[in-house]
Amino acid sequence: MPKINVLDDNLINKIAAGEVVxxxxxxxxxxxxxxxxxxxxxxxxxxxDGGKSLIRVTDNxxxxxxxxxxLCVERHATSKIKNVGDLFFIGSLGFRGEALSSISSVSDFSLITKTHKDMEGSIVKVENxxxxxxDIGCSNGTIVEVKDLFGNIPARKKFxxxxxxxxxxxxxxxxxxxxxxxxxxxxxVHNDKIVFSSQKTTSLxxxxxxxxxxxxxxxxxxxxxxSNYVRVYGHISKPALTRNDRQQQNFYINNRPIKSKVVSNAVYDAYHTLLHIDRHPVAVLNIKLNxxxxxxNVHPSKRIVKVFDEERLYKEIFDAVRDSLYSNELIPDARLDDRGYNTVRKYPLQTDKQSVLAVKDEAVKKKVAERAAVGAAGEAKERIGPFLLLGQVSKTYILAENNKGLLIVDQHAAQERINYERFMNEYxxxxxxxxxxVKPRVVNFNAAEAEVLKGNxxxxxRIGFVVExxxxxxFILRATPSVFGDVNAGLLFDMVHELSGIGSVIDAEKEKKIIRFACRKSIKAGEEMTVPLMEKLIEELDKTEQPFTCPHGRPTAISISLPELERKFKRVV
Incomplete structure (x- = not known):
């Protein structure tokens, strides 16, 4: 007796439903x-009941x-394609003709439908x-009702x-x-309660x-x-708006929701150092391709797609996101709401000396005018713009006034960004x-550390250390990168520990190490700064490629607008 059986259509549909449903x-x-x-x-x-007892979708x-x-509930019956060639020019969301067949095989299924030109509609039921x-009287459009999903497959229902x-x-x-x-x-609508609704709008x-x-x-x-290859449009969040997961990332190709490592990698690489560790941007991006x-047609869910020129797609999405981020002001606005905040100073307020040396107003105004003239002449790309330095708070934050209002700069984060970009450009x-x-230093390591150092x-x-x-x-340390300033042997030990376990040290990992190195040599919180140093810091930050965050994604500055200040002081209602 033969062991191989030809399965009947009902069983085939139930098996196919496992992939689609x-x-x-x-x-x-x-x-x-x-x-x-x-x-x-x-x-x-x-x-x-979460779709377990009823799912009804009504459209016009x-x-x-x-x-x-x-015919629509038959296997592989569809109006979307007719031949093999159509598979390469799919413009609809559905095309396989297997969804309704699969759904009807694992549920109590009915469909009511009517065209605009027909007097009566049709009701379709699938039983065993x-x-x-x-025939049935009904409105134009279609109503699909699915009851008791997986009721005839208890093994699926219990999962x-x-x-x-x-x-x-x-x-x-x-x-x-x-x-x-x-x-x-x-x-x-869930259990007769409206949970979500969206209105028709004219723009994304x-x-x-x-x-x-x-x-x-x-x-x-x-x-x-x-470009002549792709059109990318939508909206992405500023670095100040992030989430702890990717739930609010929405990527589409030709209006189809998709999951794509190529698209995701391009977006994250475009943000690069703008994102804080383990934070994720909000995005709604539609990618229009031929x-x-x-x-x-590479996955039952149709959410995973394959693009034939992935390298080009990556580059163009990267450019699209990068250009948008770099052409917009990303300094976050502060919300002046101090409820529930415990005011504790990290550093004592020193009233016996000034944090900012006194200068004449004329000199300050002259500097502001000079900066404004430079910006107008286009000699420097500025996102912060002309500013008037006000002072330093808690030896951590620099206060300045610019065209928008009050600018507060985190001196440590700002120096990190400056050092990082300077170092990366040189690298x-x-x-x-x-x-x-002046005097080379002999540094001793244990055997494991020495092996790591020899391998790197x-x-x-290449990053400016001369070690023999x-x-x-x-090992003898003869020279260090200029951007780091004075480097002691402790930093070399730390670098060796960071480089251990990376093996061949891929570029992405090297960059993470460089970020850490730049951070260590930046101006720390708690360091008092003079007027020239603070002015130079803000000017150098403004000239960086991306002045809005440190390499770890923390903001370098926040802005409190004049209207916000006036509201807080009740000058306006």
Missing amino acids: ERPASVVKELVENSIDASADEIIVEVK GEGMEREDAK GEVKVN MKPIQTEFGYMMDVVMRYALINKGVFFKL FDNIVSIYGKDIAKNLVKVFYK PDSVDV KKKAVRSQSL LEFLN SYGASS
């Missing part, structure tokens, strides 16, 4: 995509005629693999998560489609305001980039300047 959110995704493909501008998603789209309604179609977890997945799906489809009204930004709120929207910068350069040009020590001598030489072997575990 992972959970209730998968059902919502497929049905919402069908509604969008049908040109609906109103989509209502109603669920009960084109609807289907009776024969199409009957048998399709039944009848569903708690109600709130499953509903959270559905909420995420609806919001992602609502964000990119600005001309569509979405409503999500207005849609973001409607869905994410004003607090997020006001901290976004616009992205618009166009359909023949994208393969969306990339392979021209790191060294300063010879070439790297250390001097016996089994001893």
